[in-house]
Amino acid sequence: MLALARLFLAVALLAVANLPQAARARDATPSPEVAWRLLDYIAVDYPGAVSKGRIISEAEYAEMREFSASVRSRIGGLPASSAKPQLLTEANALIASVDQRAEPADVARQARTLATDLLKAYPVPLAPQQAPDLARGAALYAEQCASCHGAGGKCDGPNAKGLEPPPIAFTDLARARERSLFGLYQVIGQGLDGTAMASFAHLSSEDRWALAYYVGSLAYSREAERAGEQAWRAGPQMRGVVPDLQALTQTTPAALAARVGEPQANQLMAYLRRHPEAVATQSAGGLDVARQKLAQSLAAYRAGDRKRAEELALSAYLDGFEPVEPLLRARDGALMAKVEGAMGELRASLNRGAPPAEVAA
Incomplete structure (x- = not known):
C-alpha cells in the first residue's frame, strides 16, 4: 500500500511538472483557441437556428454554417499532429450535420466532442492558477459589462437597446448550463465577431478569470x-x-x-x-496530506509497525489522492493502468513480509 501511494504521488508531481513545458510548447505554435470558441458557440446556439429539421432563423443558420466551415479551416492551419487527420474528419462530419439540419442534441454532441479532442491534441490553459477573486470580478463587471448586460446580468443595460444580436442574458439558466467557465473566459479575452462584444484582452489573465467566474455565477440562486x-x-x-x-x-x-x-x-x-476557493483548497490540501501521511507511513514501517504503516498509507490515498484521481486518470490512463497492476504485486509483497527497503522502493 505504501508503494502504491508513492506511485500516486509520482503521478501527481509528474502532471504538475509537465504544465510549464506544455505552456512553453503553446507559446511556439498557433493557438487553437478561436476554433474551440467557435465550437462552443455552435454547441450553445445551434438550437436557435434549427428545430426538428427546419430552419427557424435564417441568420442564425447562416452563422452556424459559417462557423462550422471556419472550424475546419482553422484546424487545417494548425501544426502537423498525429491527431490532426481525425480532427479534420470530425470537423467535416460537423459541417455535414449542420448542412443536413441535424437535431440540436446531435450537433451539440459533435461540437463538444471535437472541442475536447482539439484541446487534447493542442493544449491551451484551461483553468486559473489560483481561485479567482469574485469581488474583483463583480467590480469589473459593474465597470466594464453592466452598461450592456445589465447590473444583474438580465440583458437590460442602458446600452443594450438596439444592439443586434442583443447582449447575452447571464441569468438564462438554460443557456448557462451549456456554457463552461473556460468558454466565458475565451469570449472575454477574444470578443465575439459579428456582435458588440469587444475583446477585453487588455485585462490581466487573473482579472479575466475573475470576471468569467462572476458572470458564470449569475444564473444561480x-x-x-x-x-x-x-x-x-x-x-x-x-x-x-x-x-x-x-x-x-x-x-x-x-x-x-x-x-x-x-x-x-x-x-x-x-x-x-x-x-472556487473550496476546490482550490481541496486540491492543494490533497497533495500536502499525501506527503505528510506517506512520510509517517514509511517511518512506521521502518520501525516495524506494519499495521500502522498500512493505515497511514491508506489514508494518504483516500484523503490525499482519491479526490484528484479522476484528473490523474484523464491525464494518463496508461500510467494509471500500470498503477492498478502494481497493486497486486504490492499486496503479494506485503503478504510475504517484504523488508522495508523493498516496500519503500
Missing part, C-alpha cells in the same frame, strides 16, 4: 448555492466529482448533470462558481 454547500461538505463523493479548478472551469453544468443528476449539478455549480 442563493438557495441553490446553500444546498450546494451542504452537499459539498457532506462527504468526499461530490468532492471527487469536481476535484480541482481545471475540472470546475472546463465542465459545463449539463455535463455535470449527466453524472450526478440535474438538481445536484445545479446546486454544486451554484456553490462552487461562487466559492
Whole structure:
C-alpha cells in the first residue's frame, strides 16, 4: 500500500511538472483557441437556428454554417499532429450535420466532442492558477459589462437597446448550463465577431478569470448555492466529482448533470462558481496530506509497525489522492493502468513480509 501511494504521488508531481513545458510548447505554435470558441458557440446556439429539421432563423443558420466551415479551416492551419487527420474528419462530419439540419442534441454532441479532442491534441490553459477573486470580478463587471448586460446580468443595460444580436442574458439558466467557465473566459479575452462584444484582452489573465467566474455565477440562486454547500461538505463523493479548478472551469453544468443528476449539478455549480476557493483548497490540501501521511507511513514501517504503516498509507490515498484521481486518470490512463497492476504485486509483497527497503522502493 505504501508503494502504491508513492506511485500516486509520482503521478501527481509528474502532471504538475509537465504544465510549464506544455505552456512553453503553446507559446511556439498557433493557438487553437478561436476554433474551440467557435465550437462552443455552435454547441450553445445551434438550437436557435434549427428545430426538428427546419430552419427557424435564417441568420442564425447562416452563422452556424459559417462557423462550422471556419472550424475546419482553422484546424487545417494548425501544426502537423498525429491527431490532426481525425480532427479534420470530425470537423467535416460537423459541417455535414449542420448542412443536413441535424437535431440540436446531435450537433451539440459533435461540437463538444471535437472541442475536447482539439484541446487534447493542442493544449491551451484551461483553468486559473489560483481561485479567482469574485469581488474583483463583480467590480469589473459593474465597470466594464453592466452598461450592456445589465447590473444583474438580465440583458437590460442602458446600452443594450438596439444592439443586434442583443447582449447575452447571464441569468438564462438554460443557456448557462451549456456554457463552461473556460468558454466565458475565451469570449472575454477574444470578443465575439459579428456582435458588440469587444475583446477585453487588455485585462490581466487573473482579472479575466475573475470576471468569467462572476458572470458564470449569475444564473444561480442563493438557495441553490446553500444546498450546494451542504452537499459539498457532506462527504468526499461530490468532492471527487469536481476535484480541482481545471475540472470546475472546463465542465459545463449539463455535463455535470449527466453524472450526478440535474438538481445536484445545479446546486454544486451554484456553490462552487461562487466559492472556487473550496476546490482550490481541496486540491492543494490533497497533495500536502499525501506527503505528510506517506512520510509517517514509511517511518512506521521502518520501525516495524506494519499495521500502522498500512493505515497511514491508506489514508494518504483516500484523503490525499482519491479526490484528484479522476484528473490523474484523464491525464494518463496508461500510467494509471500500470498503477492498478502494481497493486497486486504490492499486496503479494506485503503478504510475504517484504523488508522495508523493498516496500519503500
